[in-house]
Amino acid sequence: MDQRLKIFNGKLITPSGIVDNGCMLMADGAITAISDRNIDAPDALEIDACGKYVSPGFIDIHVHGGGGHDFMDNTVGAFLAIANTHARYGTTAMLPTTLTSSKEELLETLRIYETADKQNKNGSQFIGMHLEGPYFSVKQCGAQDPRYIRDPDPEEYMEILSNTSVIKRWSAAPELKGAIEFGKYVTSKGVLASIAHTDAIYEEVLIAMENGYSLATHLYSGMSGVTRRNAYRYAGVIESALLLDEMDVEIIADGIHLPPPLLKLVYKIKGADKTALITDAMRAAGMPEGESILGSLKNGLNVIVEDGVAKLPDRSAFAGSVATTNRLVYNMITIAGVPLPEAVKMATATPAKIMKIENKKGTLAAGMDADIVIFDDEINIEMTIVKGRVVYRKTLAYNETAGS
Missing domain, CATH: 2.30.40.10 (Urease, subunit C, domain 1)
Structure with missing residues (x-):
């Protein structure tokens, strides 16, 4: 005892x-x-x-790295160092998250997770893997490597899911060929299907939601807004996620990816019960600003960290977050005007409910x-x-x- x-x-x-x-x-x-x-x-x-x-401890359901390491470095040491880093900032449970990659690299990451999970005694608890990709829209790839982006392949995702039980969440673009079948299949296996890096319109989001997709990955980032086609306007994923009451959303509340007016808007429309705070942190979280790498050391993307965010070297776009969970909660209170208990709920009870672990964690x-x-x-x-x-x-x- x-x-x-x-x-x-x-x-x-x-x-x-x-x-x-x-x-x-x-x-x-x-x-x-x-x-x-x-x-x-x-x-x-x-x-x-x-x-x-x-x-309650903070639950980060979307995190790539921290402390100078990325989960896709594919070493047990990297996994444990990231867990230790984020524990210093209040994260007690996390979903290690991948980037778009080859199937072989993805399988290796999953294998390393299983080994690291058994050794993780001094950091944030691992509660399953989140696969972010590779089934995305090239138009909305953001900092995801377009070389590996592809349509859902039943043979591939069935093989991946048959090899492990640690996948708890999988993000994909629902408008792709085969994406609806993918959503139904992963949901049947107990995996949360999430909408991400997508150019879908409302009608496609509605079909996706009816077939298992229940969460919008990093709302506003890597997704469509209102578009015009032959003079007609169409609601994008952003508007769809805000409109559909059944849809949960997650936000990078670093105050940079989403400025204060958008943080306030999301809270006003979705509320604390439907909004989870995520870091989406890369390896530079908890590290000094300067040059860094998004993704694995082997084939990742060179970035520069300044002004509290990672940017592409030409500074034309953001390339990742360096947020920590305590700063997310602080920002929701101070710049979005959310009451402290509600801001805490967005980092605890709500992500626990989204991941269906609310009977064990979050309160x-x-x-x-x-x-x-x-x-x-x-x-x-x-x-x-x-x-x-x-x-x-x-x-x-x-x-x-x-x-x-």
Whole structure:
């Protein structure tokens, strides 16, 4: 049995509101009790939250890298370093995400994931793989390598899914030949189908949604807006995702990919229950600005990181995010005007619901996984706890002798 942990003197962010001077207990990787008064637990290691916020851990369902590493470097060391990096910023669970690549490289990434997952003890928990591509529109490829973009191939995606059970999400463009059949197939296998890097119009999005696609990948980025064809206007994926109540969306809330007016618009229309905050972070997240590489070290794209974002070398377009989850929450509060509990929900309960793990993660309640972050008024992370284990602490101390 793991050592019990007790957090006291914190502002607990719970589904029913913020509990001032709250107290909670954790044991065997789960939350065992929450109270608005002290809980007597003489055998527990005690953590004084010092009046700071105690929140469910942040869940990043779209992340490529960080700390100088990318998941498609295809090394166990890269996977573990990324998990450790993002734990420092409050991420307790993540979906490692690929880029468009060859089938062979994709299969290797999946193989490395399975090995790294078993060794990941000190960072954000891996909760499955997110395949971003290769079934995209070339017109909306963005920083995705066009050499590998192709239409869905049943033989290929069936082979990939038969080789592993770790794929939990797959992003694709629904207007492509065979994309509707792809969406139905992956959904039947328990994989979330998401719309991404797409030039679809409303009518195609509607058909896609009816056949399994339920999420819009990084809303506004790599997708169509209103277009004109022979004088007639057509709603694109952006308008469709905002209009369709059943469609969830995810946003890169770094304040750069989406400026404040768009962050406010998404929140106004979709609300916290349908909007997940994602970093979409590349390897430069948590690193100094300067030259970097998007994708694998072997055949990735050279980029420059400045002004808090990755850009193509000619600065003609963004080439990736360097966001961390705590900054996403902070931005939604400070520049989008979202109340703190709602901003936290967008990084916790909502992504948990999207990934159908809301019975284990995303809220502070007895029986839930003990994934906890403690942060100050500016969402600076003081401590990160994954499944009841302290994996990062900044200044907060906890007693080394139970009950002292």
